Amino acid sequence: MKVTIDGISIEVPDGTSILNAARMIGGDIVPPAMCYYSKLQGSGGKCRTCLVKVSKGSEKDPRPMPKLVASCRTTVMDGMEVQNITSPEVVEARKGIVEMLLLNHPLDCPICDQAGECDLQNLGFEHGAAKTRYEFDRRTFEKIDIGDKIQLHMTRCILCYRCVFTADQITDHRIHGILNRGDHSEISTYIHAAVDNDFSGNVIDVCPVGALTDKTFRFKNRVWFTKPVDAHRDCDHEKCNGKVTLWYKGEDVLRVTARKDVYGEVEEFICNTCRFDKKKTSDWVIEGPRKISHHSVISSNHYETLIPLPVVKTNPLLVEANKEQFERQTRL
């Protein structure tokens, strides 16, 4: 199957979604996704941030699709042509979606533990408008404890259903789901029943916003002051291979998370023992610092290589003045 996304062609297997085809190409043309999670079956189609325009349906039927489609749920057809960032319509629609997602989302990033690694924050920064047109009160909920290690703050939830899919698929029985419908929907455990599965902590990692947070890390520090380090240990649990990222502040491990890839998805789910109970350096075999994208606030003030400002690159005088810095491979 040949598919062209923003003018870049790629051969993909039958049944691939447009989003996954774009991820195979990589770079700026990958649509953002808030609800789709490649490791969770059935996820996607909820948040609409991955909307794209199909300007040519397929080789056989070249008519464009009448409306923007969710790229995580639309499979590619042979000869399909897709526009993402090249289509002003898509960019405009995405801006609307961000505004929609932020309708009920509180602006408490200064308090929220997710700030700095929040998908919605990144999305809002890239695509959103700085102002809201919504004049009514945002919906609010009381905080709920799911077990003694996980906190659910429904006010921040954008109803992506990722945690529900995680609870369904990683754990063996259903304990956590969505109650009510439409505007009233909320994530809940039935009658606040404690989730005591060995893998329940993964709902924290899959949550794109700060609705599900780690109580052992609550308000301990801001993520951008902590230092991510890859580590592993021999985990007793047969399903967990113990590959994690440790978040250090000085000598202390403040938090343990699964390793997340460029799309913010965990590489492998980890068990609760690794996540909540092993917070000493002696428990782990350190592999090395975790690579964090330059665009992330987590890597602010400690870049590995020099990324000059655009003005430095274009001005010949400044290029000459910074010649030594440009040639240097690593920072001093």
Next chain:
Amino acid sequence: MEQLTNRRKVIESKPLNFLERAYLPAILSGLRITGKHFFRKSVTIQYPEQKREFSENFRGQHSLKRDEEGRERCTACGLCALSCPAEAITMIAAERQKGEEHLYREEKYAAVYEINMLRCIFCGLCEEACPKEAIYLDGDIVPSSFTRKDFIYGKDKLVEKPLNQ
């Protein structure tokens, strides 16, 4: 040697003339200048009793503000510390307990908030970064002291006095 500027002047040393060699006239003219300065308006002031007027955008000692109800505005988000080019700010956050709603505005607050005034360069970036309008550099010049530890200002020195006092 190659000249760095074209303003360089070569100074010739001439032999002293008779009046200069006579010593007294030169001394007297020197004393006259000294005497004139006794009656001039002095350029210095008696700081800290006397203070000069600061310019409107003067940046002095930080203060952590309170809101209209007297609650601390700071929520320990860490953006001031992130923006600080001198890395002078450190903080430890804590969660507001039930019954402390009259003390802290948000559910999180800074339990410890320290600014090292020796590191601070008074650039005002923390003020700009603050999303809660909690920190302002509206104080005086930071006073001097004899030990370095006196320059680490905690919340006792930084937080504004409550409104009713």
